[in-house]
Amino acid sequence: MSGPKLRVLPLGGLGEIGKNMMAVEYDGRIVVVDTGLRFPTAEMLGIDLVLPDFTYLKERAEDIDAIVITHGHEDHLGALPWVMRELNRQGVNPPVYSTRLTIAMARSKLDEHKLKEVDLNDVRPGDEIAAGPFDVELVRMTHSIPDACAVALHTELGTVLVTGDYKFDQTPVDDKPADFSRLAELGRDGILLLAGDSTNADRPGYSPSESGVGPHLEEVFSRCEGRIVVTAFASNIHRVQQVVDAASELDRKVALVGRSMRKNVGIGRSLGHIDVPDGMLIQPQEVEDFPDHRVVVISTGSQGEPLSALRRMAHNDHRQIQLRRGDTVVFSATPIPGNERAVSDTVDRLYQIGCDVVTTADAPIHASGHGYQEELKLMLNLVKPRYVLPVHGDHKRIRLHGQLAEQVGIDPDDIFAGDNGLPLEIDEHGARFVDPEQAGMIFVDGVDIGDPADTALRDRRTLSADGIFIVVATISGQDGKPVHDPEVIFRGVPFMDDSDELAEEIRREIELILSRAADDKIREIEELQQELHEELAAFVYSRLKRRPMVLPVVVEV
Ligand SMILES: [Zn+2]
Ligand SMILES: [Zn+2]
Structure with missing residues (x-):
């Protein structure tokens, strides 16, 4: 036993x-x-x-x-x-x-x-x-x-x-x-x-020691003449400490930007994990009151997160900090797998504004x-x-x-x-x-x-990738035959524009499907819509190799 x-x-x-x-x-x-x-x-x-x-x-x-x-x-x-x-x-x-x-x-x-x-x-x-x-x-x-x-x-x-x-x-x-x-x-x-x-x-x-990052940050900072914005994980309290230390060495004030950055530094300070000299912290709205070479902003957004402070700054959409030529943005973090694109988008926006950008590819500023x-x-x-x-x-x-x-x-x-x-x-x-x-x-x-099998999510994904077709067809109450030209409306479908003859082909295809259904005595609206949905989806896929959402509406008159 x-x-x-x-x-x-x-x-x-x-x-x-x-x-x-x-x-x-x-x-x-x-x-x-x-x-x-x-x-x-x-x-x-x-x-x-x-x-x-x-x-x-x-x-x-x-x-x-x-x-x-x-x-x-x-x-x-x-x-x-x-x-x-x-x-x-x-x-x-x-x-x-x-x-x-x-x-x-x-x-x-x-x-x-x-x-x-x-x-x-x-x-x-x-x-x-x-x-x-x-x-x-x-x-x-x-x-x-x-x-x-x-x-x-x-x-x-x-x-x-x-x-x-x-x-x-x-x-x-x-x-x-x-x-x-x-x-x-x-x-x-x-x-x-x-x-x-x-x-x-x-x-x-072996991974490099965290304490090796500080001197490199200071070295990067010392070469900057304008404002410096450093982005790092808000929870990386030791990194924030090292940014504060480097700023302090170079006689720059520090502003914390982003909700999680302020929150984590607050918790870290109250528990003694982070030490900021008195008078060194300034509010984000005070940044403009100091000369450019006297300021370091520590910001969230190292992963290019959509609502993060840095992403907003990069899109000129931050209430307190407006970036400009002469500012240097330092990425003291590497993207987590999956975030690479969002980060490179943000970096490119920063270049567009005229900022200089320093990443871990330029200096060992992350461990x-x-x-x-x-x-x-x-x-x-x-x-x-x-x-x-x-x-x-x-x-x-x-x-x-x-x-x-x-x-x-x-x-x-x-x-x-x-x-x-x-x-x-x-x-x-x-x-x-x-x-x-x-x-x-x-x-x-x-x-x-x-629910993970959430249909709303599946719909949003389809819509974003392949767009939508809305088809409105009218059939006769007498014989079920199509009455006049069906309407085809499409939005966000790749490789299609209004002049496209594909739209015309789709109209003919709809008439064909409906006539055949009428011959087969199929008169249930639900069933007709289902039929249209399946056949049109297959037809569009055969032509475009895309699967837009197809929404047929059949009206009987
Ligand atoms: Zn962890
Ligand atoms: Zn983990």
Whole structure:
């Protein structure tokens, strides 16, 4: 007879960048590690956010003993309000644990959603957290946001270590490196499963230290004669600190622009993660009151996000900051995969205005928050896991992370290339994937949750890509034959203009379809419209190789 099983179920973050969420289950009880979201891609028109499909957590709500968040990035924390609202709706309110900064960010997020009753607990690395059959422990790591942690979940069967996002920065800006000795201790005591960050599994060597970025920023700043606008992730508090330090060296004032930038710097200052000299911060509307060479603006929008401050500035649409020739815009971030086009659009707009643009291609003014290959191997060697489940990466990087594990001597049979919704089950006999659970995407439009199979979304996508045909046909009430020329209206259909003879061909095609239907004694309006829809869509596709939406309206007179 075998004892209780351990089950590790990733609900997001595998085969994609974003929406990290994992249910770790032992003896029927669950601890959730991370509740992240993802930002929509260009095809997801009108969608604001993407959440992991967490049906599994809803169905198992009663069994959840705790939620643990590794760090404050949106792809780990962002879905918490939606998850908590759903659990609360079922009368369940499991405690949420994380470090101080992450909890402060969670609180501000939950407040915005008017969720005041959530049981938030800030804990320190090393504290013992009892959660059902689990003893949970946070282990300090370094990343591109302060207070990032790995999570060790100790059970009677063994310990699962979820690394969260990490790099091994030997000289972090806050002088708090990862807790190497605790990781080594955990390794000596035995790690059953390592679920590790795969983001940079394709990059050889070691990631550069965050503290190396500051001097390069200062060097870039020293060459600027006009105003400087720096854009970075608002949550990258150490980066903001380094921008402030460089500005201070060059006797420039700093203005913070963008809601999330002001919010995160506010939280960071109140918790002592960021230090701004007195009198150095100015309001965005005061920027014009200072000479150009005395100002640095720190702005959101490094990813070209549509509503971000920088994007607005680039489109001359920002209330307080009007960019002009002589300004330099410094991108202290690289685009997340999927955002490249939005970023290059923004950059080009800036050139059009006459700004100079400095990116990471010009100077080493960004350091990734995720370890490279040698750091992933270091983690594997420190904790010596029995089994490995690479997470946080597309399938390619998950595979590469598995290969790194092989290189340090882990048996290929003990390395599991997983997927969202695929549970890895571990007992004393071994580890194996078992039957998949429901997983996928939930779209958020505003604050409402929509069905992923949402027809409105599909329609918006079709309309944006291939346009629409509206066809109005009139048939006789006597014999069902078409009465006069059908009307064809089209909008946004590629390769078509008003003079196009294709429109004429479509009219003839409609008459043909309707006459044939009349001969076949088809008189139901619904059925005629369906017929027109199918045949016209096929006809248009055969001519244009496009699939515009076809909306037929049949009127009987
Ligand atoms: Zn992440
Ligand atoms: Zn992160």
